[in-house]
Amino acid sequence: MAIRKSRRGPRGAAERVEGLLVMLPWLISRKRVKLSDMAKQFKLSEKELMNDLMMAAMCGVPPYTPDALIDVFVDEGEVVAEVPLMFSRPLQLNSAELFALQAMGSAALSMPGADKKGPLASALKKLKPLLPKGDVVEVDVKAVKYLPEAQHAVSAGQFVAIDYFSPISGTHSSRTIFPRAVFEQMGHWYVRADDDQSGEIRNFRIDRIKQFTPTGKTSEPIIEGIEAEVDFFGTDMETATLLVRPAALRLVETYPYISREPQSDGSVRIELAVGSQQWLGRLLLRGGDAIDVLEPAKWVDLGKHTAQTVLKRYS
Amino acid sequence: MINLLALLVQRTKPLTLKQIRQELVGQYPESDTAARAAFERDKGDLRALGIPIELMTLGGDQAGEGAYRVDRKSFELGDLGLTDEERSALQFAMATVRVGASHGDEALWKLGGERALNAQSTSLNIQLDDQLMATLADGVVEHRTLKFSYKGEMRSVDPYGLLARAGFWYLVGFDQLRADRRTFRVDRIEGDISVGDRGSFSRPKDFDLQKAVPTEAELLAEGHGDDAVATVLVDASLAGGVRTQFGNQAVIKEHADGGVEFAIPCSNLTAFRVWLFAMVDNATVIGPPRVRKQVISWLTEQAGGR
Numbered sequence: 001m002a003i004r005k006s007r008r009g010p011r012g013a014a015e016r017v018e019g020l021l022v023m024l025p026w027l028i029s030r031k032r033v034k035l036s037d038m039a040k041q042f043k044l045s046e047k048e049l050m051n052d053l054m055m056a057a058m059c060g061v062p063p064y065t066p067d068a069l070i071d072v073f074v075d076e077g078e079v080v081a082e083v084p085l086m087f088s089r090p091l092q093l094n095s096a097e098l099f100a101l102q103a104m105g106s107a108a109l110s111m112p113g114a115d116k117k118g119p120l121a122s123a124l125k126k127l128k129p130l131l132p133k134g135d136v137v138e139v140d141v142k143a144v145k146y147l148p149e150a151q152h153a154v155s156a157g158q159f160v161a162i163d164y165f166s167p168i169s170g171t172h173s174s175r176t177i178f179p180r181a182v183f184e185q186m187g188h189w190y191v192r193a194d195d196d197q198s199g200e201i202r203n204f205r206i207d208r209i210k211q212f213t214p215t216g217k218t219s220e221p222i223i224e225g226i227e228a229e230v231d232f233f234g235t236d237m238e239t240a241t242l243l244v245r246p247a248a249l250r251l252v253e254t255y256p257y258i259s260r261e262p263q264s265d266g267s268v269r270i271e272l273a274v275g276s277q278q279w280l281g282r283l284l285l286r287g288g289d290a291i292d293v294l295e296p297a298k299w300v301d302l303g304k305h306t307a308q309t310v311l312k313r314y315s
Numbered sequence: 316m317i318n319l320l321a322l323l324v325q326r327t328k329p330l331t332l333k334q335i336r337q338e339l340v341g342q343y344p345e346s347d348t349a350a351r352a353a354f355e356r357d358k359g360d361l362r363a364l365g366i367p368i369e370l371m372t373l374g375g376d377q378a379g380e381g382a383y384r385v386d387r388k389s390f391e392l393g394d395l396g397l398t399d400e401e402r403s404a405l406q407f408a409m410a411t412v413r414v415g416a417s418h419g420d421e422a423l424w425k426l427g428g429e430r431a432l433n434a435q436s437t438s439l440n441i442q443l444d445d446q447l448m449a450t451l452a453d454g455v456v457e458h459r460t461l462k463f464s465y466k467g468e469m470r471s472v473d474p475y476g477l478l479a480r481a482g483f484w485y486l487v488g489f490d491q492l493r494a495d496r497r498t499f500r501v502d503r504i505e506g507d508i509s510v511g512d513r514g515s516f517s518r519p520k521d522f523d524l525q526k527a528v529p530t531e532a533e534l535l536a537e538g539h540g541d542d543a544v545a546t547v548l549v550d551a552s553l554a555g556g557v558r559t560q561f562g563n564q565a566v567i568k569e570h571a572d573g574g575v576e577f578a579i580p581c582s583n584l585t586a587f588r589v590w591l592f593a594m595v596d597n598a599t600v601i602g603p604p605r606v607r608k609q610v611i612s613w614l615t616e617q618a619g620g621r
Contacts, residue, residue: 042424061318091390096449097421126396135476154436184438223435306595
């Protein structure tokens with residue numbers, strides 16, 4: 001169910017009716033809402049919303065006299081629905097909406113610093129009779145050191161001195177960052193921040209921050225919402241084509257791939273974006289003889305060389 | 316469609332199709348066949364929105380005739396008594412935990428709340444495609460068997476639950492092909508999923524979703540290796556992460572240079588290798604001798620042969 005299901009083109013009649021049955025109770029509970037605010041809330045253009053409201057205003061019960069029609073109109077830029085005749089109660093939640101609520105509840109309450117006795121917890125308690133019985137949806141949220149501090153730094157506009165470990169170079173660096181957002185992706189927490197060392201906005205994996213110390217300097221917070229998955233790879237990154245046998249598929253498939261072609265012997269030819277030679281060397285070491293590099297030629301022996309490096313620690 | 320719903324909701328008595336057509340003048344075609352088809356289409360659309368139209372058989376003068384009614388209780392959400400503060404908390408949490416493109420927003424609207432329009436400082440991305448979420452939710456919430464292709468085979472699965480972990484969604488259920496409980500990574504499901512009838516199975520009472528999908532640490536202990544635990548020296552740069560993963564109870568010794576010796580499960584040697592070599596040359600297995608020898612053997616083979 002959606003107010004706008006398709007991103008482009010006109011919405012179908014059923015989609016518009018569906019939207020109205022969600023919007024009308026929402027509007028009736030508020031009585032008056034600015035047209036522009038309501039359109040934005042429901043992801044519609046003002047024209048689309050006007051058309052939907054006009055359609056609703058022509059609906060009702062026989063004999064379709066003014067007092068028997070849905071009482072909704074626009075007055076000086078405000079949508080008004082003050083006299084509820086019908087559709088004053090919202091529709092029941094469907095399976096996907098219940099699923100979304102339960103997943104959100106599971107995740108939000110297991111985040112570091114979550115108030116398990118606060119308003120979210122009490123809201124979920126009230127929703128419990130509606131939610132599916134049993135733990136049908138769960139979200140594991142990884143706790144990492146400095147996550148609450150990073151969240152606080154964003155909202156407080158703090159400059160922070162960090163000691164950051166880069167596994168690619170195997171080195172530590174000291175930087176001062178100005179955090180703009182904290183986000184979780186692919187099981188890891190990141191802080192997105194202005195970085196004094198590079199002069200750019202960078203994403204730092206929080207579990208690689210060894211020291212996190214506010215400098216005492218603050219500025220107006222800049223909160224940058226992370227609306228979609230962050231593309232860590234970009235378009236100019238090198239790629240490698242691997243032949244992955246079943247023993248290493250589980251490992252390799254935890255990374256985003258460009259293409260994947262199953263072979264007749266059960267192995268899979270996978271093309272991956274490669275963040276760095278060190279990253280690929282590590283992957284090859286972990287996969288052992290279950291991964292071969294097919295292309296490019298310069299990385300065919302990378303697994304071998306990485307193993308030689310590690311072997312030195314045992315000699 | 317709205318007029319049909321309004322009519323059936325407002326009228327206290329069930330209405331026959333003939334009465335409906337008389338009331339909704341001009342809204343259905345004149346031909347009986349076409350009117351019936353249009354009515355059935357509206358009925359189907361309303362059912363898809365979760366609004367069931369009941370068919371009843373009349374008695375008395377209209378004995379045997381079918382009539383339709385809609386019970387408001389069957390589709391309207393009751394008052395849950397949410398406070399404004401609770402709605403705001405739901406709004407904030409839904410904006411932080413990104414579960415899907417629209418289902419969360421729609422749930423908020425139905426609960427009288429609003430979707431957040433401002434940028435949030437924290438976000439947790441566990442997104443599922445809108446349609447995929449709806450299909451999987453139908454399966455786990457309404458106990459419908461799901462059929463889909465996975466690793467080239469058609470599977471019929473009674474879905475017990477969905478777990479989001481480390482960036483992936485996992486579907487856990489009873490796989491009728493294997494006649495056993497199995498875990499499927501949702502992004503590896505090939506093509507469309509077909510959904511069976513409501514109430515097709517019962518979920519076992521002892522089912523525990525968290526335990527059904529082992530963590531990496533649990534995987535390390537699930538095996539038949541000769542040694543259950545290895546001592547691993549981790550350099551200072553990565554010791555903090557290992558401590559977070561395995562807890563302080565895994566710490567054996569802390570070295571002056573910041574390196575830490577940990578006791579790590581290694582019964583599953585394959586999983587242990589994957590875990591250990593993620594640290595490349597920042598970690599060394601100290602013992603037991605058999606495990607250390609095996610690690611050296613892996614490295615020697617890879618360093619020399621390929």
